[in-house]
Amino acid sequence: MKAWGWLGLVIAFIPLLIxxxxxxxxxxxxxxxxxGLYIALTVSLNLVNGLTDIFSLGHAAFMALGAYTSALLTLPLSRRATAFPALPEWFQTLVLPFPLALLLGALVAALVAYIIGLPLLRLKGHYLSVGTLALLVIVETLATNMDFLTRGPRGISGIPVYSNAYWVWGITLLIIYLTVRLKNSSFGLAFSAIRLDDIAAASLGIRTVRYRLFAFVLSAAMAGVIGGLWAHLVRVISPHVFSYGITFQVVAMLVVGGLGSVSGSVLGASLLFLIPEALRYVERQGSFGLSQILVAVLLILIVIFRPQGLLGRNQARRRAKEVV
Amino acid sequence: MSVLEVSELELSYGGIRALKGVSLSLEEGQITVLLGANGAGKTSLLKAISGLVKPSKGEIKLWGESSLGWPAYRITSLGVAHVPEGRGIFAGLSVRENLQIGGFLAPSKEMPARIEQALTLFPRLKERYSQLAGSLSGGEQQMLALARALVARPRLLLLDEPSLGLAPIIAQEIFRTIRQVHQTGLSVLVVEQNARLALQVADYAYVLKTGEVETHGPASEIRGLEQVSKAYLGVT
Amino acid sequence: MSASYFIQQLINGLAIGSLYALVAVGLSMVYGILRLINFAHGDLMMIAGMLGATLFLWLSKSPLFLFVALALVAGLLGLALERIAYRPLRGAPEVNLLITSFAVSSILQVGMQMIFSSSPRRFETVAALSKLYSFGSVQIRGADMATFFITILSALLLTWFTRRTRTGIAMRAVSENLDTSMLMGINPSRPIALAFFIGSLLAGVAGVLWGWKYGQVDPLFGFLPGLKAFVAAVIGGIGSIPGAFVGGYVLGLAEVFFVGFLPPSFSGYRDVFVFSLLFIVLLVKPQGILGQSKGRRA
Incomplete structure (x- = not known):
């Protein structure tokens, strides 16, 4: 899509948002x-899982980092002394404006992604996936136990509501835009080269480690912002919110839509968010969990019968060993 | 009746066509050698015969029966033993276990006798009997791969570059053994870079070039062909 | 620190390590053959535990019968899952297998919550298992002793099976190189199904033992131990059956000693410790303690 196309899309969106x-x-x-948040999450995860050879299961960890950072830095002063008596003086007196807090949340997430990514991205395939999942467990456990900073399992409440349709969709569109641009840039081409053949790409002079790290860190920063928006929308956050549940949900959205396809991510996130939402009514009649099972079954069917996802490219990815 | 009849076989990986209509036929009890440069499609042809890869077109008949599309384990049960490129021994299994797996389809009563027979061909394996196969030298691993194939008592033996990476003396020993087991009536199809060595023991030869049969004929004739001498025998 | 405190911790570590080991075996066997990290594996343990908690009143006359029946149910369920969810994916990208197992795990967890509600259930036990036996100043619970002996027995049986029987050797061959094992005439579907059955059976065993040890179970209790068992399998060398046992005990002991010898305020961080250990092993010695170092394991 050309630049004016994007501009047109944004302009078309403004009346809808108003x-x-x-x-x-x-x-x-x-x-x-x-x-919007789920679409943004899916697209930002696609940046790593769809465009590179990394399959991260740790996206929610970066969300959590962004959410906690942004929530803490914007919390009304009146709540701080009672809720966080152990934190230092500057924290008790400093309230940051929302945009700055969001940005800092993104920075914290990016910084952690960078520090962890340096060693972690040396791993490949499954081991890397498990490594990112380990990161998720570690962040969740820390959030549950560092009571002085996070109030542990009770979580943080009274977070001011700053997220609105403009913020959420503005950032969602920005994330979509960035991801599409990256996909079509020389970075994107390098990513496809890496995904198809790591060693060949390395021999062509594409610095795989740097490119993977770049994607990982950028995607984490996006997740950090989304986490911040999330916190300022729901007002209460606790460690278990950013855990396997949401990880699985977003991975499912990504795979149903099609790895690597940005429009697929938008479609997958929309379907898998709206269908269960529609089923909530049925669930309230006493069949709790129906939507989760439905999503899981849908996911298995897609993986078996349309492995490239609804809008995914049909290309040979690294294969598990051929059997029979 | 020929042991193996391959006709108009085509095979591609991704977009690359490895075999472009290869036909060949193997006579009972003969050693046939498959010559050709790297990338000529020799390994692909062996894999297609043993069922490890699926051809896109053509026909493969083993002892008159079409085996196209069969899984590899079913083709093995017909009496085909394939010693793959790079030997394919199980490094984490002992020599004994490798030999036992070679006879996976054999009745367990016959196993000790079969293993004993394979070991008399390669006495050095006897000394290494309970060691992990991964700890063997390259030559010993090739012997093990061959011995393991023989435990299955195959009727057709497919060998992919048995001399690769071996000292000349060991390579000759391997070929001497191939000659020896062939005398029991076994048919052999061997892919080999070392054309000089292979043509010494072979009855018949095929030359493959970029996925097609360039020429074929009795080994003695092929040895005399000018293009073969130049390309594969190092004669200028 | 007294000697008896040390021994007590050692025993606690062996008890929890046994459970990790029993779960890790199945993960390791399946990963070794299919390169599948089966996230649903821990949930098979959970299902055995939940069914045990529900059925015990009927079967309280015979805990042994319950034990065997639940293990078989878990084994057969594992077999069914392989058939329904994983077999259609043979030859598909690794990631698809991973995602499917995540989905299966979700179905099992939510399904059990729908049937039994998400509240914890009391797991009935028998007097001999809940009793504390004293050896000097060291005390051992009956359930822990049973767990330890059952685990060691399983380890011995499995080692014998994979070293001495034709099927067992074939299983190791398939795990090492699938193509070559087919050239030997092995139909890989059988070892794969068998790996699922044995692994799930042992997860079921672990589920009942878990119930006896902790006295209660809930529909979510299997997931985290399942993940930790994967850590154990990686530590021991994934794909290796003895490695799974060694890794289970190393992880159990490390975890218990971490909690036991640091100030109590650190005890909440035990999972941070466990998963940091995973990081370190992955980065320093990815082939694990007993695993073979191989390029294709990457």
Missing amino acids: WAELGWNGYLLQLFMFL
């Missing part, structure tokens, strides 16, 4: 914002 903010009821508006 309408949503002013005219929609609370439930619909919430739904609309969560849809």
Whole structure:
């Protein structure tokens, strides 16, 4: 898509956002914002899992880092002394504006991704996936236990509501834009080369480690921002929110849509967010869990019968060993 | 009846065509050698015969029966033993276990006798009997791969570059053994870079070039062909 | 620190290590053949535990029968999952297998929550297992002793099976090189199904032992131990059956000593410790203690 195409898309979106903010009821508006967040999560995960040879299961960890950072830095002063007595003086007196807090959340997530990524990205395939999952467990355990900073399993409440449709969708569109641009840039081409053949790419002079790290860190920063938006939308965060549940959900959205396809991510996230939402009504009649099972079954069927996802490219990725 | 009849076989990996209509036929009890440069499709042809890769077109008949599309383990049960490129021994299994797996389809009663017979061909394996196969030298590993194939008592033996990476003396020993087992009536199809060595023991030869049969004929004739001498025998 | 405190910790470590080992075996066997990290494996343990908690009242006359029956149920369930969810994916990219196992895990967890609710259930035990036996100043619970002996027995049986029987050797061959093992005439579907059956059976055993040890189970209790058992399998050398046992005990002991010898305020961080250990092993010695170093394991 050309630059004017993007501009057109944004301009077309503005009336929708204004309408949503002013005219929609609370439930619909919430739904609309969560849809944006899930799309952003899926697209940002696609940047790593779809465009590079990394398959991360740790995206929620970076969300958590962003969410906690942003929540702590914007929390009203009146709540701090009682909730976080152990934290130093500057924390008790400093309230940051929302955009700055979001940015710092992204920075923290990116920094952790960088520090962990340096050794972690030397791993490959499954081992790397398990490594990212280990990161998720570690972050969750730390959040549960570092009571002085996170209030442990009770979580942080009273986070001011700053997220609105403009913020959420503005950032979602920005993430989509960045990801599409990256996919079509020389970075994107290098990524496809790495994904198809690591060693050949390295011999062509593509510095695989640097490129993988770049994608990993950028994707983590995006997740950090999304985590911040999330916190300022739901007002209460606790460690288990950013755990396997959401990891699995986003991975499912990504795979259903199609690894590597940005439009696929948007479609996958929309379907897998809206279908269960529609089923909530049925669930309230007493069959709790139906939507989760449905998502899981759908995922298995897609993986078996349409492994490239709904809009994914059909190309040979690294294969598990051929059997029979 | 020929042991193996391959006709118009085509095979591609991704977009690359490895075999472009190869036909060949193997006579009972003969040693046939498959010559050709790297990338000529020799290994692909062996893999297609033993069922490790699926051809896109053509026909493969073993003892008159079409085996196209069969899984490798089913082709093995017909009496085909394939010693793959790089020997394919199980490094984490002992020599004994490798030999036992070679006779996976054999009745267990016959196993000791079969292993004993394979070991008399390669006495050095006897000394290494309970060692891990991964700890053997390259030559010993090749012997093990061959011995393991023989435990299956095959009717057709496929060998992929048995001399690769071996000292000349060991390579000759391997070929001497191939000659020896062939005398029991076994048919052999061997892929070999060392054309001089292979043509000494072979009855018949095929020359493959970029996925096609360039020429074929009795080994003695092929040895005399000018293009073969130049390309594979180092005669200028 | 007294000697008896040390021995007590050692025993605790062996008890929890036994459970990790039993779960790790199945993960390791399946990974060795299919390169599948089976996230649903820990949930088979959970299902055996939940069914045990539900059925015990009927079967309380015979804990042994319950034990065997639940192990078989878990084994057969593992076999069924292989058939339904994993077999259609043979030859598909590794990631697809990984995602499928995540989905299967989710189905099992949510399904059990739908059937039994998510609240913990009491796992009935028998007097001999809940009793504390004293040896000097050291005390051992009956359930822990049973766990330890059952694990050692399983290790011995499995080692015998994989070293001495034709099927067992074939299983190791398939795990080492699938193509070549087919050239030997092995139909890999059989060893794969067998690996799922044995692994799931042992996970079921672990589920019952878990219930006896902790006295309660819930539909989510299997997932984290499943992950930790994978850590154990990696530590021991993934793909290696003896490695899974060694890794289970190394992890169990490391975890218990981490908690036992640091100030109590650190005890909440035990999972940080466990998964940092995974990082270190992956980076320093990815082939694990007993694994073979091979390029293709990457």
